[in-house]
Amino acid sequence: MMSGILSRWHRKPARATILSALSYLALLISTTSSFAATYSLPPMPKRLIGEVQYHSVIKGDYFQALAEQYNVGFLAMMAANPGVDPFLPPDGKKLTIPSQMLLPYGERTGIIINLPELRLYYFQPDQALVHVFPVGVGVLGLETPRTTSLIGEKRENPVWRPTEEMKARYLAEKGVVLADEVAPGPNNPFGKYALRLGTSQYLIHGTNQRFGIGMRASSGCIRMYDNDIKWLYENVPLGTQVKILDQPVKMSYEAAGVKLFEVHTPLSSDTVEAQLRAREAKLDAFLKDKVKTHRSDIESATGLVVRVTQ
Secondary structure (H helix, E strand, O other): OOOOOOOOOOOOOOOHHHHHHHHHHHHHOOOOOOOOEEEEOOOOOOOEEEOOEEEEOOOOOOHHHHHHHHOOOHHHHHHHOOOOOOOOOOOOOEEEEOOEEEOOOOOOOEEEEEHHHOEEEEEOOOOOEEEEEEOEEEOOOOOOOOEEEEEEEEEEOOOEOOOHHHHHHHHHHHOOOOOOOEOOOOOOOOOOEEEEEOOOOOEEEOOOOOOOOOOEEEOOOEEOOHHHHHHHHHHOOOOOEEEEEOOOEEEEEOOOOOEEEEEOOOOOOOOHHHHHHHHHHHHHHHHHHHOOOOHHHHHHOOOOEEEOOO
């Protein structure tokens, strides 16, 4: 059964730290807004866009606010800064902002959502530009589907109507009786805008909660910050192609002799071991005699772009 809600946690997130701190995070969330990072497209076959940024922690900083400030995902911040408390980072700590990336494999057209990196790419027609947004995707057991579709409907102030399956799940897991529908407004988990994938129940939509963007925290849809989904709503036409991919490893041959790679943690699923084996095979072929040199880069899966040593 398909599910359209993005703002609920029906399964435990992959990281216990996140689960244990969700209530604290809710109290900390600010009203800052996120907007797409826009990059010039590199000539084919190059894939590198953006630049790594750094941030020196000052009192009161926390990862969610910084993620919104720099337009990156919450889990991306955690992966790029292992071992740092996301809610109380030490004053003066130099944080890495994961604002450099390799484009996913595939045609540079329409919308591409790469699930492991929790990013949405929109390739603007007739312009050599790509707009990149952090997104929230489905949790284990309610995964966002890998698919090719299109924007079949655009709706402002959508009404949320939970499915019967969702009502039953919410009652069983939380003891909560969901309403048959929720009108537009502050209690609507869809936020102010929604884009439907084809004629399915899967949506790209906003949210009435600040946390969950850049996390595996939804019931299968794609969740975005309100200003980000508003921008998509206003700029992406009906019929735009949407591809949802699962590419935890990206590699690129840039200038002569320059090789880059980027590794993300595979999605938590029954196939994670197979994904890890496939990752190893791809990187072994790409790195060749440099595999041992970059073993820690592979295993740490920071999501940062790594240059292969010569």
